[in-house]
Amino acid sequence: MALLFAQAFLLALFILSVPASAAHHAESKSHEKDIVDVAVASGDFDTLVAALQAADLVDTLKSDGPFTVFAPTDAAFAKLPAGTIESLLKPENKERLIAILTYHVVPGQVTAAEVVKVDSAATVNGQPVAIKADGDTVRVNQATVVVADIAASNGVIHVIDEVILPPNS
Incomplete structure (x- = not known):
């Protein structure tokens, strides 16, 4: 009898926990941040976010991708001439700002593992960027990727140390 009670108790616990874990999973999914939200939350991309706002590109980078x-x-932007x-x-x-910002965006999600397999990538701007992998160092034009594969709900961010023009x- 005690064994039957224990089994019934465990079954009830399992049944009650499934909806709770499913709700938690759905809640965590709804809290995933898009590219803009990730940039804002980081605190290292205030200049980039201000530029996206000035260029009216925020909604684009908040879309599905x-x-x-x-x-x-911000340190990369600070390297630009005064x-x-x-x-x-x-x-x-x-228009010039849009051209520069869209030169930093590649359509599709390209992870670090995929980036090192190509020597260039077409940007949203229409102009390709050169990509060179040398050991653990990946360069996009003259900029070095300092952090790769920051996941967002609508793509991926690779942090670079210079503004590419x-x-x-």
Whole structure:
């Protein structure tokens, strides 16, 4: 009798725990962050986020994607000549800013394991970026990938140490 009671108790516990774990799983899925939210939460991409806002690209990078973003840090933007960021954020330079930002985005989700297998990638800008893998170092044009494969709900972020500029910008 005690064994039957123990089995019934365990079965009831199992039945009650399934919906709770399913609800927890669904809740964790709903809290996944998109590329923009990941960048904001990091605190290392304030300049990039400000540029995305000025270029009206936030909604695009919050959409389903998937996207691969080579994301320059605030320190990378600080390497640009004095006044460059301020100039690019002006409304009259919006098209140039869009060209630069979309040069950092590749359609689709390209992980680090896939990046090292190619020598270039077509960007949303339409211009390709050169990719060179040498041991543990991956370069995108002149920038070095310092952190790879930051997952987002709509793609992946690879952190780079320099802003990459499209040809003729």
